[in-house]
Amino acid sequence: MKIIKYFFEFVFIILLFAIFKLLGFKLASNFGSLIGQLMGPFFRSKKKIISNIKKALPDINDMDIEIINKKMWKNYGRILSEYVFIKKFRNSKLEKFISIEGQEILDKIKEKKEPTVFISGHFNNFELMAMQIEKSGVKLAAIYRPLNNIFLNKIMERIRKQYICQKQIKKGRTGTRELLRAFKENYSIALMIDQRVSEGIKADFFGSSALTTTIPAQLVKKFGCKIVPVYIERLNNFYFKIKFNSPILYDQNSSIEEITLDLNKCLEKMILNNPSQWIWSHNRWK
Numbered sequence: 001m002k003i004i005k006y007f008f009e010f011v012f013i014i015l016l017f018a019i020f021k022l023l024g025f026k027l028a029s030n031f032g033s034l035i036g037q038l039m040g041p042f043f044r045s046k047k048k049i050i051s052n053i054k055k056a057l058p059d060i061n062d063m064d065i066e067i068i069n070k071k072m073w074k075n076y077g078r079i080l081s082e083y084v085f086i087k088k089f090r091n092s093k094l095e096k097f098i099s100i101e102g103q104e105i106l107d108k109i110k111e112k113k114e115p116t117v118f119i120s121g122h123f124n125n126f127e128l129m130a131m132q133i134e135k136s137g138v139k140l141a142a143i144y145r146p147l148n149n150i151f152l153n154k155i156m157e158r159i160r161k162q163y164i165c166q167k168q169i170k171k172g173r174t175g176t177r178e179l180l181r182a183f184k185e186n187y188s189i190a191l192m193i194d195q196r197v198s199e200g201i202k203a204d205f206f207g208s209s210a211l212t213t214t215i216p217a218q219l220v221k222k223f224g225c226k227i228v229p230v231y232i233e234r235l236n237n238f239y240f241k242i243k244f245n246s247p248i249l250y251d252q253n254s255s256i257e258e259i260t261l262d263l264n265k266c267l268e269k270m271i272l273n274n275p276s277q278w279i280w281s282h283n284r285w286k
Contacts, residue, residue, distance in 0.1 A: 010149060020032065032082075034074075037073045040281075075124060078237065083127075083156075090131060102243060106138060110136060110138050117220070119230065120232065121192055123277050134164075143175065145171045169182065176215065189219065193216065195284070196211045197213045210285050212264055217260045231245070231270045
């Protein structure tokens with residue numbers, strides 16, 4: 001039965017993509033926002049989203065929870081519409097859609113050919129992080145989680161490889177081996193650290209234990225590399241600011257647990273910067 005469900009989801013998304021393309025970027029983004037607000041709650045449990053928000057923001061009132069929930073789904077819809085225009089993002093002059101804070105950090109990494117780990121979370125159009133790093137000339141591999149929908153996943157993989165980051169590595173044990181090979185070949189790595197991963201460790205995240213990836217910490221321990229946290233902010237619905245924070249160089253005596261916890265704290269600060277711009281629907285504390 002799942003295969004039938006996935007097929008109809010695939011047809012629906014393809015139809016939406018066709019409509020988005022006809023509408024053009026700004027109208028498509030607004031339409032996507034409406035679709036996200038109306039249909040998003042049918043796909044993910046509102047109860048789980050509210051529970052997640054309360055874990056991170058225990059003193060929040062119900063009205064603010066509703067505002068964050070509504071803005072999150074609108075953002076989801078905008079992201080969906082933007083996949084149709086990723087090629088335009090990639091090929092257009094930077095200032096048309098995106099402003100960069102910390103471009104000098106990317107330039108130095110490119111110049112030194114120094115493999116670096118870029119970490120972020122699902123903020124706004126999170127795909128732009130890997131796209132901008134590669135576009136800046138940094139040799140990059142991006143770690144991604146394949147979609148459960150096998151029909152949609154093929155399309156998304158093609159979009160990612162053509163316009164976001166050519167070298168894509170699937171999450172999982174096989175992917176970890178490929179990642180290590182890539183790092184030895186001087187590839188930098190970009191990944192999201194805000195999803196629950198079965199192969200991770202439990203680390204504190206907003207006061208509760210959450211399974212967290214140890215990939216950045218493992219790379220630090222093995223190669224002594226730097227970590228660059230990245231935050232993506234949506235401005236006025238249609239534009240983005242990508243902030244590349246100063247590289248973090250950990251003491252080699254730091255444990256995997258200590259590094260992982262510290263990166264969770266870094267992620268917390270980015271989320272608290274604008275809670276409505278993070279995707280709260282992940283089952284983060286399961």
